[in-house]
Amino acid sequence: MSHFACKEFSGLEKELKDDLLECYVEAQEEIEDILITIDKDGFSFEKLDQLFRSLHSMKGNCSVCFLDPLVGVLHKLEEIVDGMRGGYIQYHIHLGELIQCVIEKVFVLLKEIYQFHVAESEVRDMLQTGLDAIYKEEDDTKRLALTVSLLKQCDQEVDEEEEETESQSLIIKVEYSESQQADIDLFSGFSQKLNQLLGFSNERSERILKLCQLINSECDDPVDPAQLSAAAYMHNMGKAQILNCSDDDEDAKKHAQLNHPMVGAQLLDKHEGWENAALMVKHHKERFDGTGSPDGLIGSLIPPGAFIISMAVMFLDIVWGKSGKEYNKSAMRAIQMVNLESGKAFPPHLIQSFNSAMRKALVAKSR
DSSP states (O other), X not given: OOEEEOHHHHTSOHHHHHHHHHHHHHHHHHHHHHHHHHHHHOOOHHHHHXXXXXXXXXXXXXXXXXXXXXXXXXXXXXXXXXXXXHTSSOXXXXXXXXXXXXXXXXXXXXXXXHHHSEEEHHHHHHHHHHHHHHHHOOOHHHHHHHXXXXXXXXXXXXXXXXXXXXXXXXXXXXXXXXXXXXXXXHHHHHHHHHHHHHTOOTTHHHHHXXXXXXXXXXXXXXXXXXXXXXXXXXXXXXXXXXXXXXXXXXXXXXXXXXXXXXXXXXXXXXXXXXXXXXXXHHTTTOOTTSOOSSSOOOGGGSXXXXXXXXXXXXXHHHHHTTTOSSOSSOHHHHHHHHHTTBTTTBOHHHHHHHHHHHHHHHHHHHO
């Protein structure tokens, strides 16, 4: 394994090197805050300007302190951000993730030089080569593929067999009886039609279903997965009534919005054998602290499946938005917001199940 050194940097006074590390961390925090703001509030050129200035300051400090091998990496990152400012490189959430990843990797190299006077050339060369290729690529689709590839290279290597096993573990297979399967197919069709009417993503129903089943699989006492599937598909059916309300009749809209869980539950009650699913749908707007609707139930009086649906919907709406066309916030931001509802909207023990499910999902995604 080869290494590189920065002799002039190593010869600087300790106080000056300590100042550099402190300034680097401050700039790193600024950049992370900017990227979180972009995830939260959306892309803007003003934020890119702030990002560029922070990167430029970070690079300048390293240049003054003779860290030329690291300056090359930061300079290319700066050029990519400048390309976003100029409009010839399209911003994407993965590029934001890469910026944070590269800055962290450079900081690790910086600390190695500080402590041991040398750092690994392989990591530095990997970053430089990857960023050079991303900057030179003119096709947005190919540039995104290069970005994802570099992100994967920055993570721990996983052999193909392990990756396949991890991905398969996210797919929860639910066994239905013949009559249940017929109903599930019907419920799925209803859900797809409602998505179209409300302007939701076509993938929304399946995303909710898969996340519900994944959370449920992490529970110590899981609910019936078939009942949960039906509830996941039918929880929003009552919102069709909102479309029938006059645009000027705000009271009717509020009433329909408040009572839409009852409608979905009543539809399920018309199909034999889905009583538990109907209860999940009826109470998925209840809150653990008793401030929900329609009955203001509290704690254990609320079916666990209702909480599971509510958590899945909250997470996916934060990350994907209801249209599903683009990310609104990062997954970590959405996880944080769900966790903030522990003891309020959701019981703490189900928050733990949600976190376990998300840990599996995020590991699989990164691999």
